[in-house]
Amino acid sequence: MNTLERPDTFRKVHKALRKTLFDTTYLAGRTDFTIDHELEALKTQVNELVHFLHMHAHKEETYSFPLIEAKCPGASAHDQAEHEKIDQLIADLEHRLATTQASPLAVRPGLGYDFYLALNRFVSVYLMHMDEEETDTTAQTYALCTDEEIQGVTQKIIASMSPADAGLSYRYMIPALHSGERTAFFKEVQATAPPFVLQNLLSVASTTLSAHEFQQLETAVVRRVETRNF
Structure with a gap:
């Protein structure tokens, strides 16, 4: 069955996440790490990306994964493990950027480029993670759950979002x-x-x-x- 015919908890938010990821890598690529206000702008963008990623993972772990776990124990184990790996990569990115910002001007360009490369490696990992959710996890969810159950998860996720988090999500989702x-x-x-x-x-x-x-x-x-x- 064409997945567009059934409810999908990933499609819209993943488009929003891709826009956030690509906006961040674009900004990182054009940041002069020796200019404080440019580095601060990048830090603000990275913080927003990190918050969005953590928020999205929390919603999946709180609402999406329990739905399929209730039907088939262990069904979300792979995605849970992926989330743990992604958390470690995010922490590494935050550490790299903080180190760059705290370093003398003379070494910032090299550290900044290392951060840029690490960010792009992270994006490649996260894109593959989303692809697995959009294909394997979605197929698994369709096999185990009804449309009403899937729609119920989406409604719970939307209802649980704070105004600030909803605003962040829609700011990236609408143009994506x-x-x-x-x-x-x-x-x-x-x-x-x-x-x-x-x-x-x-x-x-x-x-x-x-x-x-x-x-x-x-x-x-x-x-x-x-x-x-x-």
């Missing part, structure tokens, strides 16, 4: 979706959530999409909001 996905997501919100939720998401969209993309979205959901000057 293609126009059809984006419109469908907003129409679902429009149909199921209080009006202020749609208003807040449109506000995020107004700052993360191009003027043309935002106008298309706003027209598609038939909702006029004065959140952007065209």
